Amino acid sequence: MKQRVVVYKKLPEHLTEQLQAEFDVTLFDRVNDGNRAAFLEALKHAHGIIGASLPMTNAMLDGAPELKIASTVSVGVDNFDLEYFKKRGLMLAHTPGVLTEATADTIFSLILASARRVVELAEFVKAGNWKGSIGEAQYGVNVHGKTLGLIGMGRIGGAVARRAHHGFGMKILYNNTRPNPEAERELGATFVSKDELLAQSDFVCLMLPLTPETEKMFGAREFGLMKRSAIFINASRGRIVDEVALIAALQDKTIYAAGLDVFEVEPLPADSPLLKLSNVVALPHIGSATHETRMAMAELAVVNLIAGLRGEKVPHLAA
Numbered sequence: 001m002k003q004r005v006v007v008y009k010k011l012p013e014h015l016t017e018q019l020q021a022e023f024d025v026t027l028f029d030r031v032n033d034g035n036r037a038a039f040l041e042a043l044k045h046a047h048g049i050i051g052a053s054l055p056m057t058n059a060m061l062d063g064a065p066e067l068k069i070a071s072t073v074s075v076g077v078d079n080f081d082l083e084y085f086k087k088r089g090l091m092l093a094h095t096p097g098v099l100t101e102a103t104a105d106t107i108f109s110l111i112l113a114s115a116r117r118v119v120e121l122a123e124f125v126k127a128g129n130w131k132g133s134i135g136e137a138q139y140g141v142n143v144h145g146k147t148l149g150l151i152g153m154g155r156i157g158g159a160v161a162r163r164a165h166h167g168f169g170m171k172i173l174y175n176n177t178r179p180n181p182e183a184e185r186e187l188g189a190t191f192v193s194k195d196e197l198l199a200q201s202d203f204v205c206l207m208l209p210l211t212p213e214t215e216k217m218f219g220a221r222e223f224g225l226m227k228r229s230a231i232f233i234n235a236s237r238g239r240i241v242d243e244v245a246l247i248a249a250l251q252d253k254t255i256y257a258a259g260l261d262v263f264e265v266e267p268l269p270a271d272s273p274l275l276k277l278s279n280v281v282a283l284p285h286i287g288s289a290t291h292e293t294r295m296a297m298a299e300l301a302v303v304n305l306i307a308g309l310r311g312e313k314v315p316h317l318a319a
């Protein structure tokens, strides 16, 4: 009998067909209130699941007694409880590496857009407000030659640091769970305490995973330690930041601006105060969202899933 797979985010056609050739596949383009009951029913018989962007509670997984592997089309695994996976002996696979460069590009676009007020001023032109040569009120701040502070210097943090150092002559400060000798050697990056990083950086960029330890680790105290001229960049996970404190810091001009790809609640509610602030560039969680990268992520997630179900070595296990 074929093993059963539940797909809970639309995959490219050829990958769906590849799964269908080997497994009994139930497809959901995405899970919503309309099909949640059918999804939970399908979980009851699933040996493998693959998808993204769905918080997978332990109660949901309790309803999947035959499950062997969950394969997420993401590098972040915060939609899953890793302890639960260990206790049940389940495999959790993810897609590190293939999205590193695309996500670093997005982060750099946030750095540039926030510093040079690209979105605000593009809207100014579109609204027909460009009536004469612009003045000081529209100036931004330099990026090149400034100090970038990275909290989280792993794959993506390293790729951001490379762009900053080689492309923009920036000085790199970082804080990480452990020192990153390669970044120190090749980019002249300096490991500093979080407080020192906050005090000295012109751009503070979070690039670490959301875990029970990092949830809400960045709040009023941290914004208060930053320079008033500093720009805050977050494309890691919104829940690492106390969003109320971020909004206050931006409204009070405790910091200069923010470039954000991730939020406490996604999609960001249309009435969020963040959307009323001209010193905020907000993106809809597009870190890895290019055609090429999303394809590579889906392909890797399928490779992971198939290996797990065949009893072979899974290339990228997070738990």
Ligand SMILES: NC(=O)C1=CN([C@@H]2O[C@H](COP(=O)(O)OP(=O)(O)OC[C@H]3O[C@@H](n4cnc5c(N)ncnc54)[C@H](O)[C@@H]3O)[C@@H](O)[C@H]2O)C=CC1
Binding pocket: 075, 076, 077, 096, 097, 099, 103, 151, 152, 153, 154, 155, 156, 157, 175, 176, 177, 178, 207, 208, 209, 210, 213, 214, 235, 236, 237, 261, 262, 285, 286, 287, 288, 289
């Ligand atoms: N906006 C988006 O679309 C995307 C967001 N992400 C997010 O970026 C995160 C990082 O991805 P990678 O760089 O591939 O992971 P990684 O594991 O290579 O790097 C994370 C780094 O954070 C450090 N870290 C963990 N806890 C820390 C703490 N408390 N203080 C300081 N450093 C700490 C680790 O030592 C590690 O070096 C993902 O977990 C995901 O949440 C990833 C891809 C796209």
Ligand SMILES: O=C(O)C(=O)CO
Binding pocket: 073, 074, 075, 076, 077, 099, 287, 288, 289
């Ligand atoms: O991979 C991730 O963790 C994302 O956030 C989306 O690419």
